[in-house]
Amino acid sequence: MTTTVLTRLRGTVRAAWQIVRGVVGENAYERYLAHHRQNHPGEAPLGEREFWRRHVDSQDARPGSRCC
Numbered sequence: 001m002t003t004t005v006l007t008r009l010r011g012t013v014r015a016a017w018q019i020v021r022g023v024v025g026e027n028a029y030e031r032y033l034a035h036h037r038q039n040h041p042g043e044a045p046l047g048e049r050e051f052w053r054r055h056v057d058s059q060d061a062r063p064g065s066r067c068c
Helices: 002-024 028-039 048-061
Strands: none
16 A cells, blocks of 8 residues: 555656646757657757757747746
């Protein structure tokens, strides 16, 4: 029974962590790669460093409703 509770707790913590990553935008590169694979097959995706550089530049150019 303890194993079942721990397994369930681990799954809940993982799911919560994925939600937090999505809220803060940490999974943006992973989402970009999935989009790129689906919509641009045969083209090389941006490297992670270049992706984040462009992502931050884009946010700086169009801040929208961000607080900072």
